[in-house]
Amino acid sequence: MKPVTLKQIAETLGISITTVSKALKDYPDVSKKTKALVLDLAETLNYRPNTFAVNLRTKESKTIGIIIPEIVHHFFSSVIKGIVGQAEKKGYLVIILQSNESQEMEKKQINLLLDKRVDGILISLANSTVDFSHINSVIERNIPLVMFDKIAKIVNCSKVIIDDRKAAYTATKHLIDTGCKRIAHFRGPLLPQNSIDRFLGYKKALEDHGINYDPSLVYICENLSYEEGQFFARKLISEHQDVDGLFTNPDLVAIGAISVFNELAIKVPDQISVVGFSNWFMSSAITPSLTTINQPGYKIGKTAFKQLFKELKSKKKEKYYPPKIIKLETELIKRNSTKDLPK
Amino acid sequence: MKPVTLKQIAETLGISITTVSKALKDYPDVSKKTKALVLDLAETLNYRPNTFAVNLRTKESKTIGIIIPEIVHHFFSSVIKGIVGQAEKKGYLVIILQSNESQEMEKKQINLLLDKRVDGILISLANSTVDFSHINSVIERNIPLVMFDKIAKIVNCSKVIIDDRKAAYTATKHLIDTGCKRIAHFRGPLLPQNSIDRFLGYKKALEDHGINYDPSLVYICENLSYEEGQFFARKLISEHQDVDGLFTNPDLVAIGAISVFNELAIKVPDQISVVGFSNWFMSSAITPSLTTINQPGYKIGKTAFKQLFKELKSKKKEKYYPPKIIKLETELIKRNSTKDLPK
DNA sequence: CTGAAAGCGCTTACAG
DNA sequence: CTGAAAGCGCTTACAG
Structure with a gap:
């Protein structure tokens, strides 16, 4: 029929x-x-x-697109959930695309979304993205775009982020406050802004508290995986017998590291205190439970859509919406992988 | 411009x-x-x-919709990834919607997708779905629809599943083969077909091997959570001192249970052997590593889209495509939470 | 090989 | 309060 x-x-x-x-x-x-x-x-x-006819007349698709580096990832799937839920409430459907951390894929996908004439785009950049012409072309066409989590400082659009530097500072300071003197950092890749900022927060906390920054205590995890956490934990132990604190990005790396410490009968937190980043749901479950920074993925997604929605409305009224940077709160969640604060 | x-x-x-x-x-x-x-x-x-004009003329959107119970879930996000990747290759974009395990949401979302005039729909049912009129209305409109993972036997459409009964049988048989006599089962909710089938596979394996089925050894996990795994592990231990095997659905529940066994110094697998279901990526990481059934989420997603694509093509040629049920292979992954097979 | 025309199904400025 | 008409940007059967 x-x-x-x-x-x-x-x-x-x-x-x-x-x-x-x-x-x-x-x-x-x-x-x-x-x-x-x-x-x-x-x-x-x-x-x-008939939506097709309505779209053609109104020049609106009531659809937005989202591009993320990797779908199978607890943080990103939480963000997606936040976006999809909020969008549905406002009558928008969400198209999802995965860049696979590749700049080239990302460019192709931006074009797919543009061709599809989505009303707006939400994006978290691939690690390999260094050229932003595709992003800028979206902005030039006056299509609302909001970046989240993995952003580029240089691009002039709204962004939903956390204060990575501050959060990492807090994490590192907690290690210092609980008595650690030789604090290692397992960081993410060199390019993404968030792994840079987390590293800088770590460094600043050391410097502010009279601890020398020692580059040999910093290890780079390219994939942010459990296995890398294990690998660098072994490396750390063999290279630095005196290490007493570890701040990792993100939790999964910490959990890998702790598994090695457990295996080597290195006591956490007595011999090495560990702080993660993200507050993954398994972090409270492992032994010892992991002290970490809560990174609110669901809220980031929700907020990013809300911001995009405001810009969508402004555009309809032909008003200019100046780019806005929204920093969401993070908090240190104290668990058993770090010592208690001295009284 | x-x-x-x-x-x-x-x-x-x-x-x-x-x-x-x-x-x-x-x-x-x-x-x-x-x-x-x-x-x-x-x-x-x-x-x-202009896609809007093309859509209107061709009556095709080159978009498909997917409805799943929960996005933030390793298995489902793997499925999504499989679908999205394959769809992109074939020139289709994917709209994602989350039913939150609610039949009502599911019905609404089916209507959203129908209004959007997606070319096809992929769905994994909510636990609470007992009425299938919304699904049947999709089929009546001759819009290709493929179910995966959580399906309804009664609905006449293509399905991509695993042989849950056989997989659970294999898991349980492995416990029997390695010497377990009193085998408990932490099952999922009563309604979903897959948790029914896994339970039936467990029961059949016991019966085929001369072990009496004891209903008091079966516990129902409503949320399939880590915490439920812990809760029922304590309950199991207090109610059945003689239990020596445990088959759980899924891995996360097993991991919760193992954490309790570790805490109570109950040796796994010496005192209790444990087999999970799904092969979650953390299952190889915990101690002891978890024997489990590999459930290929990514492949399920990929296969489901491929099937949908075939039906999309048939429809274009105005050919009838008879519903097909595709059962994907699973395998037992032997790790350290079960004993070795006797020689 | 080229093009005028109809039509997909809607929305909206305009006339009455 | 109602409706004829234009138009959104395409595709395609048909005529020449």
């Missing part, structure tokens, strides 16, 4: 398509009687407007 | 819109010369067809 159209309703009732359309949209210049008639028939016939 | 249209290209070259359209689509009845001219100008002007 073919979908019902305005034309059919009009013909059945012996009125014009125009009036049917107006009645359904509750225009004030249609008589109550006609409106009731139309609404009634539309109901019985289960009329649903 | 406004997007370029066929009309502009036609006017610039002084030819008709028809010819431009045909040239771009490489119709055979356009001269090489004209084609070259059009292609060239389209290239320089960066012409992109």
Whole structure:
């Protein structure tokens, strides 16, 4: 059975398509009687407007796109959930694309979304992205775009982030406050802004508290994996017998490291205190439970959509919406992988 | 700047819109010369067809929808990744929606997708779904639909699943083969087909090997959570001192249970052997590493899209595609939470 | 090989 | 309060 159209309703009732359309949209210049008639028939016939035609007329798709580096990842899937849920509330559907940490894929996908004429785009950059022409072309076309988590400082658009530097500072300071003197850092790759900022927060905390920054205590985890946590934990132990604190990015790396410490009978936190980053749901479950920084993925997604929605509305009213940077709060979650604060 | 249209290209070259359209689509009845001219100008002007107009004409959206109970879940996000990746290859974009295990949400979302006029739908049912009128209405409209993982036997459409019963049988048999006599089962909720089938596989394995089925050894985990694994592990130990094997659905529950066994100094596998279900990436990381059934999420997603794509193609050719049930292979992954097989 | 015309199904400025 | 008409940007059957 073919979908019902305005034309059919009009013909059945012996009125014009125009009036049917107006009645359904509750225009004030249609008589109550006609409106009731139309609404009634539309109901019985289960009329649903043809989105394709509506899109073509209104030039709106009521769809947004999201590009993330990796879907199978607790943090990103939380963000997606936040976005999808909020978008649905506001009548938007969400198309999802995965860049696989590749700049080239990211560029292709931006074009796919542009071709699809999505109303707006949400993006978390790939690690390998160093050229931003594709992002800028979105902005030039005046299509609302909001970056989250993995952003580029240089691009002029709204961003939803956490204060990575401050959060890392807090994490490192907690290690210092609980007595650690030789604090290692397992950091993320060199390019992404968030792993840079977390590293800088770590460094600043050391310097502010009279501890010399020692580059040999910093290890780079390319994949932020459990296995890398294990690998660098072994390396750390063999290279630095005097290490007594470890701050990792993110939790998964910490959990890998702790598994090695457990295996080598190195006591956590007595011999080495460990702080992670992200507050992954398993972090409270392992032994010892992991002290970490809570990074609110779901809220980041929700906030990013809300920001995009504001820009979508502004655009409709042909108003300019100046880019806004929203920093969400993080907090240190104290668990058993760090010592208690001295009284 | 406004997007370029066929009309502009036609006017610039002084030819008709028809010819431009045909040239771009490489119709055979356009001269090489004209084609070259059009292609060239389209290239320089960066012409992109207006999807809204194309959709309206072709009645195709080149978009599919996917509805899953929960996005933040390792298995489901793997499935999503499989779907999204495969769809992109075939020129389809994917809209994602989360039912939150609610039948009502699921019905609403089916309508959203239908209104959006997606070309096809992929769905994994909510636990609470007992009425299938919304699913059947999709099928009646002749919109290709493929179910995966959480399916309804009663609905007549293609399905991508694993042989849950066989997999659970294999898991349980492994416990029996390695010497377990009193085998408990932490199962999922009562409604979903997969948790029913896994339970039935467990029961069948006991019966086939001369072990009495004891209902008091079966515990129901409503949320399939780590915490439930812990809770029921304590309950199990207090209610059944003689238990020597445990088969859980899924891994996360097993990991919760093992954490309790570790805490109570109950030796795994010496005192209790444990087998999980799903092969979550952390299962090889915990101590002892978890014997489990590998459930190929990524492949399920990929296969589900491929099946949908076949049906999409058939529909275009106005051919009927009979529903097909695809069962993907699973395998037992032997790790350290179960004993070795006797020689 | 080229193009005029119809039509996909809607929305809305305009006339009456 | 109602409706004829234009138009969104394409595709394609048909005529020449």
